[in-house]
Amino acid sequence: MSNSSHNDSRFERAANDDAQVLDSHEKALGPQKDDAGNYNLRPLLMLFLLSTFVLFAATYVNRYSGHYSASIYNETALPHTGAEVVVKADPVAAGKKLFNSPGACYSCHQPNGQGIAGVYPPLAGSEWVTGSEERVVRILLHGLKGQVTVSGTSYAGAAAMPAFGTAGYNWTDEKIANVLTYIRQEWGNKGAVITADAVARIRSQAGDRKEWSSTELLQIK
Numbered sequence: 001m002s003n004s005s006h007n008d009s010r011f012e013r014a015a016n017d018d019a020q021v022l023d024s025h026e027k028a029l030g031p032q033k034d035d036a037g038n039y040n041l042r043p044l045l046m047l048f049l050l051s052t053f054v055l056f057a058a059t060y061v062n063r064y065s066g067h068y069s070a071s072i073y074n075e076t077a078l079p080h081t082g083a084e085v086v087v088k089a090d091p092v093a094a095g096k097k098l099f100n101s102p103g104a105c106y107s108c109h110q111p112n113g114q115g116i117a118g119v120y121p122p123l124a125g126s127e128w129v130t131g132s133e134e135r136v137v138r139i140l141l142h143g144l145k146g147q148v149t150v151s152g153t154s155y156a157g158a159a160a161m162p163a164f165g166t167a168g169y170n171w172t173d174e175k176i177a178n179v180l181t182y183i184r185q186e187w188g189n190k191g192a193v194i195t196a197d198a199v200a201r202i203r204s205q206a207g208d209r210k211e212w213s214s215t216e217l218l219q220i221k
Ligand code: HEC
Pocket: 099, 103, 104, 105, 106, 107, 108, 109, 119, 120, 121, 122, 123, 126, 127, 128, 129, 136, 139, 140, 144, 145, 146, 147, 148, 150, 155, 156, 157, 158, 159, 160, 161, 162, 164, 179, 180, 183
């Protein structure tokens, strides 16, 4: 029991409040950030990391980009020797490969160019092969259908010659030129080289079309 003069509960509350005020001041004024050294490390760290990355990337590109030269990917390029090096591809060798590639000429006309009697006409000794460049390029580009006479023998057109220049085989001008140069010089045939430029010219002249007939072709020079 306390005596009467200190009996008032308000005294106690006031003392409490004082303690709380002091307490919160201490908290508020307590350990503070160092104002003088108040810089933030994070942006500096980011700057450092970014600079390191840019330095690495620049060094990498400088070393491995090949200075953006297109020839860096040219696997057939020869090392510099001082003199100019001209690589000459052999069209006959390339053409022979094409002739004997899967599903190509040999499967019908046979590797020896003799064809199959009554169905596939021969390429060896054929006037279509060694004759007019205009005609033989068209046969390769768009195909041939219907009756055709080869070396005096008539083929009724039981089978058709597929188009190699359009959808399906889709051979380039260069491939067609090479295979034609090959068949014009193989099996004792003697015909002139056919260039990719000639094939390109005839391709654009003839446009997109279906198989030729031999009568149509005979009207071309
Ligand atoms: C699917 C069979 C087949 C394939 C593959 C084929 N031909 Fe033919 N070729 C024929 C037929 C069939 C004819 C005759 C078409 C006709 O009767 O109208 C012919 C005709 C020709 C002719 C004109 C006639 C002659 O005998 O001289 C030439 C040239 C020719 N082919 C070259 C080729 C070349 C080159 C290839 C390969 C790039 C090739 N052919 C692939 C079936 C084929």
